[in-house]
Amino acid sequence: MQPLLQTRSLSHTWPRGGLCLAMDDLAVMPGERIFLHGPSGSGKSTLLGLLAGVLAPSAGDVILLGNSFAKARAAARDRFRANHLGYIFQQFNLLPFLGPVENVLLGCAWSMARRRRAGGTRDALVAEATRLLAALGLRESAWSHARTGELSVGQRQRVAAARALIGGPELLLADEPTSALDTSTRDAFLNLLLAECGRHATSVVFVSHDLTLAGHFDRTIALGAKHLGAVET
Numbered sequence: 001m002q003p004l005l006q007t008r009s010l011s012h013t014w015p016r017g018g019l020c021l022a023m024d025d026l027a028v029m030p031g032e033r034i035f036l037h038g039p040s041g042s043g044k045s046t047l048l049g050l051l052a053g054v055l056a057p058s059a060g061d062v063i064l065l066g067n068s069f070a071k072a073r074a075a076a077r078d079r080f081r082a083n084h085l086g087y088i089f090q091q092f093n094l095l096p097f098l099g100p101v102e103n104v105l106l107g108c109a110w111s112m113a114r115r116r117r118a119g120g121t122r123d124a125l126v127a128e129a130t131r132l133l134a135a136l137g138l139r140e141s142a143w144s145h146a147r148t149g150e151l152s153v154g155q156r157q158r159v160a161a162a163r164a165l166i167g168g169p170e171l172l173l174a175d176e177p178t179s180a181l182d183t184s185t186r187d188a189f190l191n192l193l194l195a196e197c198g199r200h201a202t203s204v205v206f207v208s209h210d211l212t213l214a215g216h217f218d219r220t221i222a223l224g225a226k227h228l229g230a231v232e233t
């Protein structure tokens, strides 16, 4: 079986920041769930940015579904990302003045393939966004009259997850989406999120400081405190 995602000799240096990240090569298989942890500043968010192709590495390459990011033009990379990748940002990056369903629909707004997979028509897309929100623990009665900016942090987190997952992307990148939750809510949410990923065999790279979550995943990778690469455990 071919890996879904591979990195080759990946490293990144921020201007004035020195070497931030130098990675051993990483391969993520279809449907595989990887837990990525490391101390603050070890480069976790930087690595997710590189894997998503939103950040160009100083050296090396990321290959997603056989496509090299280094060889692709920016527009092709953007299109590819929209079609195949969901991203839950640390701060969610939702539009506060829109309703939750509208925010979720933004996840497939730039991808015909994902709109098709999510049902195609406007009615089917709205139904799928509503289903996803409920599957992730956000009942319609809790949000039907609210703008997203009026929701609690935990509710917004579910909207961000639904937006990342609509249209069944092959890869989900999640940047500490559970950091604002207490332990029991965190485990319950993670179970819902991973169950939803299972519907489309979506691979997951999940970043967290919280090592107690590692048991939910197939494999754990630690980024070193001295920014010198990844250690598998």
Ligand SMILES: Nc1ncnc2c1ncn2[C@@H]1O[C@H](COP(=O)(O)OP(=O)(O)OP(=O)(O)O)[C@@H](O)[C@H]1O
Pocket: 014, 015, 017, 020, 038, 039, 040, 041, 042, 043, 044, 045, 046, 047
């Ligand atoms: N836009 C940027 N410009 C310059 N340096 C940056 C930038 N973003 C991150 N860095 C630097 O890169 C290093 C790694 O940051 P990064 O945010 O990837 O770490 P992290 O492991 O995700 O941290 P945290 O757990 O605190 O979110 C830090 O030293 C940080 O200062």
